[in-house]
Amino acid sequence: MGFDPSASIQHEYTPIFDDPNLQMAYDTIKVLFAMSPLLALFIVIYTGFESKEEEMKRRNKKEDFTLEGHGD
Secondary structure, X not given: OOOOHHHOOOOOOXXXXXXXXXXXXXXXXXXXXXXXXXXXXXXXHHHOOOOHHHHHHHHHOOOOOOOOOOOO
């Protein structure tokens, strides 16, 4: 009782559309949807950091603030 590769299920690629350009567009959209979590993660990480100058401006900026309704 071992693994028999000839018994494995073979799936054929059956196109949904007759037009090859339309089928390519459909397949591209499917790949983009499949990759969308990775793309979103990349965008969040890529845009999540500020330049050193912006960070230093923020750290050096000292403003006094009060909380509304507290300290009465």
